[in-house]
Amino acid sequence: MVKLLLALFSILSAPEQENSADVVIYGGTSAGVVAAVQARRMGKTAIIVEPTSHLGGLSSNGLGWTDSGNKNAIGGISREFYQRIQTHYNNPASWHHVDRAKYDRYRPNADAMWTFEPKVAESIFESFVSENGILVFKNERLDRGATGVSKTGGRITSFRTTSGKIFRGKMFVDATYEGDLLAAAGVSFTIGREGNDVYDETLNGVQKTRMRHHLFTAKVDPYVVPGDPASGLVWGVHNNPPGKDGEGDNRLQAYCYRMCMSNVPANSTPFPKPDGYDESQFELLFRNFEAGDLRFPLKPDMMPNGKTDTNNNCAFSTDAIGLNYDFPAASYAEREKILAEHERYQKGLMWTLANHERVPESIRSSMSKWGLAADEFTDNENWPYQIYVREGRRMISDYVQTEKDCRRIRIADDSVGLGSYNMDSHNVQRYVTPEGFVQNEGDVQESPGGAYAISYKAIVPKRDEIQNLFVPVCLSSSHIAYGSIRMEPVFMVLGQSAATAAALAIDSNQSVQDVPYDKLRERLLADKQALDIPEGSSAMIRIRKSKLDGIVVDDDEATFVGAWSKSSAVGPFIESGYHHDGNLDHGEKKAIFATTLEPGEYDILLAYTPNKNRATKVSVQLNGGDFSEQADATVNMRIKPDQPNGFVRIGSCKVIAPEQKTELVVSNKGADGYVVVDAVQFIKK
Template identity: 55%
Template sequence: MKPYPFLYFLFSALLPIFLSAQPKYEADVIVYGGTSAAITAAVQVKKMGKSVIIVSPDTHLGGLSSGGLGFTDTGNKEVIGGLSREFYHRLYEHYQQDNSWVWQKKAEYGNKGQGTPAIDGSNRTMWIFEPHAAEKVFEDFVKEYSLTVHRNEWLDRSAKGISKKGGKIRSFRTLSGKQYSGKMFIDATYEGDLMALAGVSYHVGREANSVYNEKWNGVQTEVFQHGHHFKAKISPYKIENDPSSGLLPEVSAEPAGAYGSGDKRIQAYCFRMCLSNHPDNRIPFPKPVGYDPARYELYARVFASGWRETYDKFDPIPNRKTDTNNHGPFSTDYIGKNYDYPEASYERRKAIIKDHELYQKGLMYFLQNDPRVPADVRDKMQQWGLPKDEFTDNGNWPHQLYIREARRMIGEFVMTEADALGKTKVPNPVGMGSYALDSHNTQRYVKADGYVQNEGDIGVHPDRPYSIAYGSILPKVKECQNLLVPICVSSSHIAYGSIRMEPVFMILGQSAATAAVLSIDNKISPQKLPYEKLREVLLKDQQVLERQ
């Protein structure tokens, strides 16, 4: 007799035992993510007396706040309160210590980044900082509040990765086989993977202006509100002005689309590079694997046109370092190479991240070594390199790609352009924003006249700081009744351009946690939580909810 029926019987008998042996964890609140919002959410849960587990796909905590974005996009600092402001206060305290100044004297740096007094007039803040200093603050939060953090735990995004009953998440699994059960869940990732797996509605890309009666959403051809466009007529072809020669690298052959129309394009990603010009703390940029100087021919033509803004976003942070961001028509933004990232598999996302890394490392090598780069630019660039004392377990390269935008929930309330410009009064505020409607370029295309241009770069300032509605962090009640989403919030593309700042993510993380705990205490869903109960606690914890 063949053994197969016996083996099948044995497997069937042992499977329940195997599954029951998988590690299981339970807490009042499960926070998925390792971002700044995840940490503030977990701290708030513990402060309110409930148990919490952070399930982080990342090893390093803090997301972009500890991943290179040290020159904080704040807007009006007076509307940043609660644990978000506490984070920046702790950075101020860090830089009051003499031993924090290794490569530069404190007096030499001066008061850059010190900001304004805290709301109560006692604590001060530091808005500009080094990556390792920010990570230390997050790790200090973990220690002080005895937070349970499970690192390198990736959500199983298959159908078997989540258990849901009666409109509520019961548990989710990670790829390692661990199971996490809770009363409330918070998706504090940049991608919104738990939100999506839970069956919550979301959008990827730009809505047409007609969807929410907006002006700055959708395709924005011939709109130039920063300096990130081609100011001179530059040919996109391998042989200048010869279409038959084919397009240069980094130029799309796709049409831009009709002005104001929606599409699936998202604003460009990049790494916020931390660089050093201290000779004893500087690592020269090596030639990256697969480096092809032809990839940067378009940049060479920008220089040949007379453009000289290379260093306009080498923003100084302490200890002779920078937070280097995208600037100009051809820079660190890897335009058009991230469209599939939000919903891609982990393997595909990893490849996209690596492609961004090689593009940027190649760009830096090009600027330091290529004879097509003007000598003055090349000479100055050779003074910069990766700092030896940052990202020491990742080849001194940032561990977090700047995911400026991925999925955006379609929740109980959708924040739109008018809301983010301060023109409306939103219901039930849980925090405030004030930064410009800021979208980076989404595509680089060939215009009808045969020259190259970028599209999608928007920077429109609000009339005043604006409130962010509680409903924007809540899924529709029919879709999920125990999940809050403080990063992939319910908003249009262009409104998200302002909301998507790290201080705001921390604010919303704290507010989401507050709502989660109050919902547990009152034995109701967050959607049915009386707003006055939530408002009372938020104000007590020094959150700023509306303009006075």
């Protein structure tokens, strides 16, 4: 008993263990590892403090299908990582289950390879660490309490983990997906979607009318007793209004685990039925199948050796819509509950798709060839160690990356890396439509049309908050711009740039806000970072209706017959983009631009964005008014419009009666390419 008391006294009275380095990185994600490597290459000591037991973040947790956009925008250590992936798979011994020649994403003479198995990625991150003598502390979570982060004079001096360890540094990097260190240090941040009016955007906030992917395409009843609202809603649907288009909210795009499945029988294990399985969670899935939607509700992108990076797909899939709203700011205990809910849901989904009698035989048959990869995540029952936190906190700094940056309407003059992937948000909510059916909302996938610059000021806090912290993951960005930036190659690029600036700040004894950009740029370029937007990348210029003459009817105000899609891949365009017919269902689609005109004579013009894939003979018809010219016309949309702001003159009309309704109708009948409509302009002579 005395020995026990003495031992307990010794533990309680032991001083807190202290560790110090020039650069202390919280979060062993891909960005965190790369930041540590760069710090060491610049002659600085570095420590990685990782809350889990594994390095690499999502890159080593199933996210093997690299969403890269323009691969020429990926340089430095980030590209080195993918080059090491290529080197690994150049070795014939790396192909255990599949003939290398049959894997279409392996190219023996390529500079880099962009798809990979989770365990291969983790081994490369571990190699980075061991080669550079980086000290790593795993299973150490930040004490997020009031005294967890110590500051003096606007600088972080140290932080403590829940185990009692102290980590001191000259510079700090928050490389977590959640933004825990920046929040604990008192840095400004936001969670959720801004309204479009906050940063003058078009793709932020609620997006009911713009969506075209991952929707319920069949009429599915959301009520426990079909047709009876009083019976309550089935699981996964909320009973609140979804909000107005463009309106901000605190909701988050959904999370999921990026499962690594296998179709090699010798290397797969059956999907387990989880403890606490709740069949009622999948009522919408069953009803959607029964309503006729037989799409395969998974996206299993193939990795080497017969494995996958499995992503969400269609109306009801791996994204647990609505379960994650509280996650970024939740306590560790609350996060564990949220993660357990996600895991139980997703494991239950997989078991259901493979086994449940209400799942169509065609789906169960497709599922029968899949199981979890037996040689991945072997100490976690073949389940990924980390969930895909697509979006957590986002810092608010002196420069906020927005849709304008992605479209190159605004170009930062202090680039520390390039983004180029789609502005991509997964679904955010599942609600009841006015017609009484279930629908998803929030999925946006809009191309920026090329690479764009990410500002140095977006990865450092405001000067009056913290002067020695870098945030390369939860950087300063709007929700929709973050949807493009949030790609693992970009996080690694920004991690390297952050560590480079940290080393320069240490050498000159400066705050992070005072690092001379010319010196930073010189070193980044020397280390093969890609910083400049490639030549020929034009700005996606948005033209406001209010700046145009006459009466303008935008495509968002048009009436469409058939399924048209919204896009903004080619500019310039009026307002938020344009619609196209998908080069499908010729003769079945129309776009109707209608307005009411006062008496007088009008020129009528149509706006479109030209491209080589457009139709050369687009049928246009004018209805209403007394036409002084032929009421029917054809337009070659491969040719650049000859009028200002992307318009081409269609004809003219004379309006005699007051309040004359006039229409311009664009059809895809006989089209030999994409039919595109942006706006119609009525100019009084």
